[in-house]
Amino acid sequence: MNCKSCGNTHQENFCPNCGEKKFHPGQLSLKHFVEETFEGFIHFDSKFFYTLKTLITKPGQLSLDYAEGRRIRSMRPVQFFLIINLLFFFLIMGHNLYSLSLDNYISYRPFTNYNTRQIIKEKLAESKTTTNEYKHLFNEKITTESKEFIFLFIPFYGFIFYLLFFWKQKYFTTHLSFAAHFISFVLLWNLVSFWLITVPFYLITKVSYSEDFDSLVSLLTAIIIATYVAIAIRRFYKPHTFVAVLVALGIGATYFSFIQYYRMALFFKIVYWS
Numbered sequence: 001m002n003c004k005s006c007g008n009t010h011q012e013n014f015c016p017n018c019g020e021k022k023f024h025p026g027q028l029s030l031k032h033f034v035e036e037t038f039e040g041f042i043h044f045d046s047k048f049f050y051t052l053k054t055l056i057t058k059p060g061q062l063s064l065d066y067a068e069g070r071r072i073r074s075m076r077p078v079q080f081f082l083i084i085n086l087l088f089f090f091l092i093m094g095h096n097l098y099s100l101s102l103d104n105y106i107s108y109r110p111f112t113n114y115n116t117r118q119i120i121k122e123k124l125a126e127s128k129t130t131t132n133e134y135k136h137l138f139n140e141k142i143t144t145e146s147k148e149f150i151f152l153f154i155p156f157y158g159f160i161f162y163l164l165f166f167w168k169q170k171y172f173t174t175h176l177s178f179a180a181h182f183i184s185f186v187l188l189w190n191l192v193s194f195w196l197i198t199v200p201f202y203l204i205t206k207v208s209y210s211e212d213f214d215s216l217v218s219l220l221t222a223i224i225i226a227t228y229v230a231i232a233i234r235r236f237y238k239p240h241t242f243v244a245v246l247v248a249l250g251i252g253a254t255y256f257s258f259i260q261y262y263r264m265a266l267f268f269k270i271v272y273w274s
């Protein structure tokens, strides 16, 4: 049997040289044509749900599979992250912690500590726009840019994991894949906590903003992140449990500070570079 694509002689159903499927005229039937069209979608589905399930039920397993060459059943780490990212921004509908409106930046601490009010005042004077016009422009920009730049969390955390565990995994890409899975999990948790905790709370209490409630959700998020990372690190890098717990506590405790820096970086980028 000669492969129709590369000419290689073989007996298997798929060419061992190029992967082409063994051809027979039955594949030209209308039934096969329709089946083949939907096959792609179905495989995409099963791969996505398998990856999602493994991400949630076995922290660290996807990264381990990726690093050890078991790659056929799950999606590629960044590919999976991009889909989660898309779902996140679609399902959270603008109300998310990665993208704040200009009012937040000029009304609340810690943002006002960065002199945001003065900066906006100067920006308005210089660009000769009204406050409302600028608010509208700013809010539109931050909604788009927060989506585009959130992928930067992957190299950032990849580098942190590399610095902490380069003696366990020598290839930088394995740390990147671990970071991509970690950030995917965090976005999923943000999505779940928004719809199952935050929305019901504000619907039931009918208050517009509660700092205590916000701190409580942040604390819960830090605990969830730390627990997840501890298990994932233990499974993937296999350090001493004490090391895994220590690193996980550090990551859980600092996540919100990094979001804070991310928010400020977006603010400065929008005000000065666009």
Ligand SMILES: [Zn+2]
Binding pocket: 003, 004, 005, 006, 007, 008, 015, 016, 017, 018, 019, 020
């Ligand atoms: Zn071939």
